[in-house]
Amino acid sequence: MQDHVTPRRVVILGGGFAGLFAARALRHSPVAVTVVDRRAHHLFQPLLYQCASGILSEGQIAQPLRAVLRRHHNVSCVLAEATDVDVKARMVHAQGPEGGVLRLPYDDLIVAVGLRQSYFGHDDFAAHAPGMKTLDDALGIRRRIYRAFEMAETAADDRERQQWLTFALVGGGPTGVELAGQIREIAGHTLDREFQKIDPARARVLLFEGSDAVLGAFGPRLARRAARTLQSLGVELHLGTLVTDIDAHGLTVQDHDGTTTRFEARTVLWTAGVDAPPIAAALARATGATQDRAGRIAVEPDLTIPGHPEIHVTGDVMSLNRLPGLAEVAMQSGAYAGRVVRHAVEGRAKKPNPFKYWDLGSAAYISRGRAVVKVGPLHLSGTIGWLAWLFVHLAFLTGFRSRLGAVLSWSVAFATSSRRERAFTMSDVDAPAGPGFGQKTPPPPP
């Protein structure tokens, strides 16, 4: 007996890499696909740091989901946040931007909601040390970086000036390394001769990492090279340190032997941990699926939840064979889930082969002309690594116009050290204590 309506309804939660590739795999199938995302755009997360540091614009790394999927005639997009799944009724519960409740029935559900920033139980750190997962995060970080130099220029005294000229990054993975390199480049080159009272080149960039290496996942050789490159740029590495406190004026860290040290810095950025969004826990409760420590959902080799062949989990939020949280894993798993649904719709009798990830390597950009790339046994660094990085990112950037725009922006940035996207707004969201430009002086207490 058929247990679904015609056309079969496929709901995809999340329009990141995994969700997008699932939708693409279903493009020519007689199914009705609904992509639900709490943002209206598809975001190229690996280049967030270039938006944050002013090389690329937000439009170059984020495309409206509707525009990306406009030629997929069987796909509709819904701007809403999935909040729960009723597995018996096969219904996704979601909330629209204004709080409206939506009910989305499905025959097949593909979950691709990614991961969010985690503060290892110290959620209070978030107010002083933003993470970088969304476009808003990147624009907020851009504001913090460039505003810090402005604040240093008009600081009341040397101590305050030095606090504004000190940038602390927590986490020595690719994002922390990329941001550290970018801030040193901005300080040393981009802002050259723009200020009268401060010398931006004297800005300190501190990178804190709990393990004994930056870019540990790239293996010891590339990790050592990355560390040397960062140090040659002037980044101060603090390996084997755990951050124990963060406030508006700095952070406290503890090293291996328990010694605690306080560093004054008005800009602290957090890139250290991830966990699953609440919908993953809701789904686990509804299906009995198990979650790992970060909340990722354990899946069968065909990416379904045990006992629920109609629910696939893909991308960063799936837990399978300790696969890393990489864009390529998300793309391949999303495409696989889409194909499995397609084969079922086509009535193919053969069970799909288990999901197999083809490791295409990983890359991290350190500074202009310097990157590290690992593809199987091949380890590239320096200029060759940078060229490989350039090629990979161009190949995967969504949309021809974004690619063209990125090539132009990179050419300008790499040839002249200038950055075209330095504009920032003076939002009061992350303004320092006390009134800033455009903010009203608070009334005196009664």
Ligand SMILES: Cc1cc2nc3c(=O)[nH]c(=O)nc-3n(C[C@H](O)[C@H](O)[C@H](O)COP(=O)(O)OP(=O)(O)OC[C@H]3O[C@@H](n4cnc5c(N)ncnc54)[C@H](O)[C@@H]3O)c2cc1C
């Ligand atoms: C700063 C940064 C740098 C990175 N650099 C690299 C790199 O150099 N190379 C690399 O391979 N990988 C990199 N990654 C990792 C890579 O971006 C991820 O592995 C990839 O984006 C995961 O894809 P995904 O589709 O699983 O999740 P995401 O791309 O995170 O997409 C998830 C989508 O789900 C939506 N969503 C979440 N919850 C809900 C909900 N409840 N309801 C509706 N929608 C929801 C989100 O809005 C989002 O659009 C980087 C990540 C970051 C953050």
